[in-house]
Amino acid sequence: MDILLMVGTTKGAFLFRGAADRQSFEPTGPYFPGESIYALCFDGRAGRRRVLAATESSHWGAVVRCSDDLGATWSDPAEGNVRFPEGTGAALTRVWQLRPAGDERPDTVYAGVEPAALFRSDDAGETFELVRELWDHPHRSHWQPGGGGLCLHTVLPDPADPDRILVAISTGGVYRSDDGGKSWQARNQGVRAGFLPGPEPEFGQCVHKVAQAAGRPDTLYLQNHGGLYRSDDGAESWTDIANGVPSDFGFPIVAHPGDPDTAYVIPLESDRFRCTPDGKARVYRTRDAGSSWEPLGEGLPQRGAYLTVLRDGFASDAMAPAGLYFGTRTGEVFASADEGERWRLVAGWLPPVLCVRAAVLS
Numbered sequence: 001m002d003i004l005l006m007v008g009t010t011k012g013a014f015l016f017r018g019a020a021d022r023q024s025f026e027p028t029g030p031y032f033p034g035e036s037i038y039a040l041c042f043d044g045r046a047g048r049r050r051v052l053a054a055t056e057s058s059h060w061g062a063v064v065r066c067s068d069d070l071g072a073t074w075s076d077p078a079e080g081n082v083r084f085p086e087g088t089g090a091a092l093t094r095v096w097q098l099r100p101a102g103d104e105r106p107d108t109v110y111a112g113v114e115p116a117a118l119f120r121s122d123d124a125g126e127t128f129e130l131v132r133e134l135w136d137h138p139h140r141s142h143w144q145p146g147g148g149g150l151c152l153h154t155v156l157p158d159p160a161d162p163d164r165i166l167v168a169i170s171t172g173g174v175y176r177s178d179d180g181g182k183s184w185q186a187r188n189q190g191v192r193a194g195f196l197p198g199p200e201p202e203f204g205q206c207v208h209k210v211a212q213a214a215g216r217p218d219t220l221y222l223q224n225h226g227g228l229y230r231s232d233d234g235a236e237s238w239t240d241i242a243n244g245v246p247s248d249f250g251f252p253i254v255a256h257p258g259d260p261d262t263a264y265v266i267p268l269e270s271d272r273f274r275c276t277p278d279g280k281a282r283v284y285r286t287r288d289a290g291s292s293w294e295p296l297g298e299g300l301p302q303r304g305a306y307l308t309v310l311r312d313g314f315a316s317d318a319m320a321p322a323g324l325y326f327g328t329r330t331g332e333v334f335a336s337a338d339e340g341e342r343w344r345l346v347a348g349w350l351p352p353v354l355c356v357r358a359a360v361l362s
Contacts, residue, residue: 001362006051006356009351012029013030015027032074039053042357045103054096054098061092064111064121097155107121110165118134142203144204146206170225171193192205207222214257221241243291250266253265285340297343313354321339324340325346325358331347333347
């Protein structure tokens with residue numbers, strides 16, 4: 001059993017393969033040199049070993065490519081496979097998220113894009129179609145771009161209900177469908193938006209990332225643009241859990257793959273200074289669903305380390321104990337094989353890291 005660590009950067013994708021002990025990784029790449037890779041995922045459903053990559057060329061635009069041989073060869077869609085239909089008045093800027101559906105729908109893959117929209121593939125990522133019901137939502141004309149653009153960056157199919165899908169938009173907030181995407185409702189009660197009138201607007205929050213608790217799909221963790229939250233009712237309401245972190249500003253949030261009460265964040269100092277506080281690289285862990293947080297920094301630089309980790313730059317594998325991985329805007333990739341207790345450098349001096357994903361290869 002091996003681990004496949006997938007890293008997307010501003011200048012291409014890199015794949016690292018390691019043994020189950022996760023003590024060393026062999027790199028390959030860069031794939032798509034010179035292109036930005038904002039999303040990667042692994043699809044192991046239905047006997048596949050497929051890597052999907054959202055590639056973005058400054059000349060040719062954005063497409064989703066597939067590899068069924070762990071990067072040896074890749075598909076090359078001739079005309080782009082994620083395209084807005086005529087009449088929408090929109091053109092694809094970027095693919096921010098790739099997410100396979102559950103085992104009940106083994107050929108379905110979702111893509112979250114900029115401008116904020118959801119696309120769906122029913123051929124395992126070969127072609128995609130716009131989910132019109134979200135695109136036509138009456139709130140859409142009021143969504144505003146965040147610092148990274150107007151993007152749909154999180155897609156969470158519910159493992160217990162294949163018709164329930166949750167998405168997050170910056171800046172639009174959290175939306176949920178309970179009927180397979182035919183209708184959508186804003187689900188932001190309790191989440192602040194300090195830049196909008198009123199303490200808790202129905203929508204318009206600048207949500208940075210949402211993670212789903214393992215084995216308890218109604219429990220969700222949310223990193224906001226200022227604010228950490230948990231929901232225990234499938235996003236119907238949210239509770240502030242920023243208790244014991246040096247800052248409630250950050251981008252990624254990761255749920256433990258086996259323990260629904262454990263989650264991880266990487267706080268940044270503030271909106272104005274988006275670096276790890278006090279020049280110390282630390283991951284913060286809660287093991288009581290956000291009632292308290294503890295810093296984890298053994299093996300990480302603790303002096304002069306003003307690092308930035310983006311919303312998809314942090315991931316876990318599905319091993320026990322869980323492996324954790326994050327990449328920085330300065331090109332380092334760090335890994336922990338023991339749930340964050342100790343860390344080691346996997347790669348340094350890569351281009352700025354945009355996304356990190358990990359998969360177990362059987």
